[in-house]
Amino acid sequence: MPLAITTWNINSVRLRLPLVERYLEEHAPDVLCLQETKCPDGSFPTAAFRRLGYEHVAIHGQKGYHGVAIVSKRPFASVDKRDFCEKGDARHLAVTLDSALGPLELHDFYIPAGGDEPDPVANDKFAHKLAFLAELKTWLGSGATVRPSIVVGDLNIAPLTQDVWSHKALLKVVSHTPIETEAFESIRNGGAWIDVMRRFVPETEKLYTWWSYRAADWSAADKGRRLDHVWASPHLDGRLLGVEVLREARGWERPSDHVPVKAVFDV
DNA sequence: ATGGTAGGAAGCCTA
Numbered sequence: 001m002p003l004a005i006t007t008w009n010i011n012s013v014r015l016r017l018p019l020v021e022r023y024l025e026e027h028a029p030d031v032l033c034l035q036e037t038k039c040p041d042g043s044f045p046t047a048a049f050r051r052l053g054y055e056h057v058a059i060h061g062q063k064g065y066h067g068v069a070i071v072s073k074r075p076f077a078s079v080d081k082r083d084f085c086e087k088g089d090a091r092h093l094a095v096t097l098d099s100a101l102g103p104l105e106l107h108d109f110y111i112p113a114g115g116d117e118p119d120p121v122a123n124d125k126f127a128h129k130l131a132f133l134a135e136l137k138t139w140l141g142s143g144a145t146v147r148p149s150i151v152v153g154d155l156n157i158a159p160l161t162q163d164v165w166s167h168k169a170l171l172k173v174v175s176h177t178p179i180e181t182e183a184f185e186s187i188r189n190g191g192a193w194i195d196v197m198r199r200f201v202p203e204t205e206k207l208y209t210w211w212s213y214r215a216a217d218w219s220a221a222d223k224g225r226r227l228d229h230v231w232a233s234p235h236l237d238g239r240l241l242g243v244e245v246l247r248e249a250r251g252w253e254r255p256s257d258h259v260p261v262k263a264v265f266d267v
Numbered sequence: 268a269t270g271g272t273a274g275g276a277a278g279c280c281t282a
């Protein structure tokens with residue numbers, strides 16, 4: 001059975017609820033993983049999702065910042081969250097779905113952006129990002145790939161040369177520095193995770209999921225980065241059906257700076 | 268080389 005999972009950094013789920021509703025009506029994934037909901041759990045628009053057939057809602061929010069949520073047509077066998085770096089940040093949520101492979105773990109991450117200065121001594125936010133990545137490597141390495149698993153989210157790193165508009169111009173820009181891209185690939189290879197998007201778009205082709213708000217004409221300048229990702233554990237190899245990056249959503253009215261990324265699995 | 272925009276909370280932080 002096809003299972004379509006979308007990941008989208010929505011940058012305020014309450015402000016952009018009409019955009020989310022439009023996306024769900026037009027693209028109808030089975031599961032939607034959101035990041036940057038910027039919404040305390042008590043204010044999450046659960047009823048709106050239920051009206052659209054997404055009856056199962058798991059949320060991990062906080063006031064003002066961060067926040068992740070998973071809404072689904074399929075029920076959850078379990079819901080978990082982890083407080084990475086023990087800062088009380090809402091940056092991770094996990095659910096278990098029943099699938100043809102048995103229980104399937106789905107992890108939704110919002111990795112710290114890391115501030116502007118790529119120096120962990122001068123910049124606490126960059127140090128936090130690196131600490132988060134180190135903890136993620138240990139934690140994922142300790143077992144997630146033992147079970148059929150999918151990792152999605154705004155990982156805030158563009159790992160490959162063609163994941164940014166200019167590799168050379170971004171080598172010292174947070175999100176594409178060697179220390180980050182090497183940590184990213186070390187985590188991915190450590191768990192033998194499949195980079196699902198790159199199974200469908202060759203590494204030689206540009207592929208972006210985010211365009212800055214600070215551009216006069218984002219589409220003409222096209223200075224994007226691939227910050228949003230879908231990883232699958234080796235159990236899902238041979239069951240990957242497709243990927244859709246909805247670039248047009250960046251042009252919707254009052255858009256998020258990230259666009260939805262949908263991946264479809266035969267499970 | 269610089270500064271550009273956006274959202275939430277509340278008189279600045281994060282991105």
